[in-house]
Amino acid sequence: MFHSRREFIKRIAHAIGAAAFMEGFHRLGWASAFLQQESNDYRALVSIFLYGGNDGNNTIIPAETAEYQAYASVRGTLAIPQSDLLPITPSSMSLRFGLHPSLRDIHDLWSERRLAVLCNVGTLVEPITRDQYLRGAQRPDSLFSHSDQQAQWQASISDQPSRTGWAGRLADRLGANEQFPILISVAGSSLFATGAQARPLALVPGSSFGLRGFGTSPTERTRLEALRQLLRVDTEMELVRKASELTEQAIANSQLLNQALSNAAPLQTQFPSTSLGRQLQQVAKIIAARGSLGARRQIFFCSLGGFDTHNNQLPTQASLLTQLGQAMRAFYAATVELGVATSVTTFTLSDFGRTFKPAAGGGTDHAWGSHHFIMGGAVRGGDFYGRYPTLAIGGPDDASNEGRWIPNVAVDQYGATLALWFGLPTSELTSVFPNIGRFSTPNLGFL
């Protein structure tokens, strides 16, 4: 891609005269955006984990009359009114759908084709039909359990416990020679960003990152040196060693990061002052500092909790999706401001979807497949990927009689598509996604 871009520029420059071309290029303000990407070959994946299990059934809703009525008849009081839906029509389909009304901030990104939807994706051991499921074919371990399904979504391995996440393994492959960790979490620790070797740098958005109390006096410097020496002794106790390694990693990287952040030009884009807004703002600031960090590849982990809507779902989900949409919109604007819109891909993950059939208390229970967003300048947006399920209790996509959709696309394929775009060679795909060969294609085409 970058090759062809470079060639494209060269050819045009040749055709119209290099100097004239470049002058026009700069005057139009494209230069920094266009050339920086070229020289840096920069790419970033930004994950947003929606903890608790977002209800995909009320996130992407059928809008055609017959389909909407089928939806509303089961959803009852949980149904989003048809007139409130934000219309979307996938470019490869002739059916109308609607976004949850609280997602208005990213609605225009759909029209601009910067936003795609991956339908009914979830954890799978291998492709499985309703018949196979009911006959007891192998399914992911501990379906419907938060902790296990979060882990499997993050690991992209559903038939055994994993000590690493897919982003961690991706970093093991592509980040080993980077001077600064390519995994960065603004939302605490996660299996997702844990590799066999790679460890994430975690920071708290907006907080200072470093040791306090050390100035330049000789005794302070001696004490700091002693602190660091202590991190290197008594390593035969494993937990002591691991605690020390983490502290050493933090100290070693804090100076570089703080310097890079203070050198970067301040962001003009305004972010909402919400938890996710602050996280994505921090991510944008680090991307802005990527030059001083020498970063060519970065993977960020963000999260938003509270999606376990067993009760009172309508207001809860509305408020969470508002936060999600506002923060995503601001972040996309920031990537445009930084000239990296086509180099940054943002995507959502979540424990599972929720039962189509409501539960007592005005909410829904744990289910399986769900719909997810992929956003960015490189995304082939305005379209659905995967297959939207048949919203019928006991229907062909239902694992039970409560509306628990059997995924038709695996988390493995979702991750593999992102990883291939990120630069993972096809030949190394199975080292990051060991079960990818069980599925029809590793590349779902949304990038």
Next chain:
Amino acid sequence: MARSKLAKFVISLAVWHLVLLAFRGEVCAATGPILLTEVNSTRAIALDVVTWRRDPFPLVQPIRFGTDERTRIMLFAMGLELLPDEDARAVAADAQDGTGRIYALKVEDVRPVPKFEWMKAITIRLPDEMGEVGDVLVRIYIHGEASNRVRVAIGRVGGGPPDDPGARPNPAPPSPPAPTPTPTPPTYAGPASRADAIRLLEQATWGPTPALIERVQRIGIRAFLEEQFNAPISTYPDLPAVPPTPPQDASPDYIRDNYTLFPLQVRFFQNALNGQDQLRQRVSFALSQIFVVSGVEISQSHAMSPYLQMLQRNAFGNFRQLLRDVTLSPAMGRYLDMVNNDKPDPRRGISPNENYARELLQLFTIGVHRLNPDGTLQLDANGRPIPTYDQETIEELARVFTGWTYAPLPGAPMQKHNPRNFLAPMVPYDSNHDKDAKTLFGNIVLPAGQSAEKDLDDALDIIFNHPNVGPFIAQRLIQHLVTSNPSPAYVRRVAAVFDNNGAGVRGDLRAVVAAILLDPEARGDVKNAPDYGHLREPVRLILNVLRAFNATSDGTGLAEQSAQMGQRLFYAPSVFNYYPPDYQVPGTKLLGPEFGIQTTATTFARINFVNSIVYGRIAPPSNAPPGSTGAQIDLAPWQALADDPQRLINALDDLLLHGTMSPQMRAVITQAVTSIPASQPLQRAQAAVYLVLSSSQYQVQK
């Protein structure tokens, strides 16, 4: 069985080798087991169990004696005493090669050498992933105590890691040592050693203080626990009910005190710093991290306070009663949606809410996989874990938990859905209870027509009697109180007490807590097994520091510190607690639940807390009531020792590390302290205290 015969055979013939090879010299004093070596080196007395040859050992055997062809080697140890109920599984071993790589070794057999009963022969299987790496250093460990490391050649001699600092030969003694006492579990009835007293106080209280150390040493561990079981219970305030949302004109102070858990956080720290019921508080805090109700949803202090009070009340009670009180707690009812859980409504297409049913099984009682009595996973014929329940059981159990609502407010009529009331347990409303039959775990039937209360009690009985509960709860409480990676034998001993307290009672938590703290794996002066210990969770780190240094504190400002370290007290992010009990420390095979919140950000927060408390104070938050003081420690006694850095460091080693500071750590701290002139005793004391408290050696408590 073939292997056990083989072992006997080899041992009897091998003894002569040993006599010739190793019977000379002195044995150095140590608490853990001692692996025997040659007279003049750290090379182990080790034999191939098939050929009886010495090392270097081949990786595989031409003749297949066991289930596989991998080589087994035999090492010999002194001071290795199994408890009556223990076998080889209680002993762990590892090996390190010249590249630093560590291999876990499987110990297959441990038995006394005939006629040399004080000596044990240990059969170890060489691991599949090990190549012909040359010399490795091997150690064994049991009850948290590690042996010396001895040299064993794999494939070829040489190329291994250097000997450990201070390592020396440990040949067998010239004459047999005095017979060891019968290895029954000690009673800990008499006076305690200083180191073990300090260790007990780390496990059973919010941190050792000089007065408590002296007391435990004097009256002994068992008597101290007895005192703790009977200490007066610290309380949480009885707060009046407030409406679901604050009145329009509510002041910030009113909101802080009624619509946040601020007053409970402050009381928690006050109780921990001053309350006599230290052990009860530790156990009830552990229970609050198993039976999680989070302030993220239950944010009104008057709603949470009775729940914390209930955990305090049940900490030494029976687990069955605890289950009932948790289940009927309105705070839990609201948090996990059991309150106002309606029976199925086919007309409206609504199913009972599964939330409480699922988390009760998964997180509070039995977990998702079947366990052996020692807490390890049961496996099926294909080597896969076996689920304890399926989705159908969850749906059936969700129907059991229908028909409960808040207790009616005084004078109000009983309704299907009563208005919120967090001050009394939930009550049944039978016509909203699903009275159809329910089948749990595939074959246990609750008959049709039972009341809400009868169904609930029957279901709780069934769950309470599930064989997973003992090992499940034992493992979690051990992790909170003692160590993150208890041996299966330790879990089994505690689970057995859960199953039967000795008087035929199941679920006696007081007996369980005593069993945890009086176990040989918990007790002892030095625990140096590489997998031992646990990271101090943030609130405990804070409290341990404050108590060790005689702090003045009104309880304010501390929750804010803890939150920065990843533990926002009483506001766990979800029912999965601040960190998961099965969190695996990246890059190891070890569990470390508290490492689940240990990141590059929170490790800074922990060290920066130490900086604040040592070089300044912890300020109350800006919204605290006027006159709040925050917290400050007293370094005067330490300053008084500062003219003699060794005395200062020895005293810190004693109080904070029960005397386990390594020579390397001591050298580093000594140098930093002596670089400060003796004319600045406070600065010297501060530097020493800062360096010990911020060290991983202290942060991971052993």
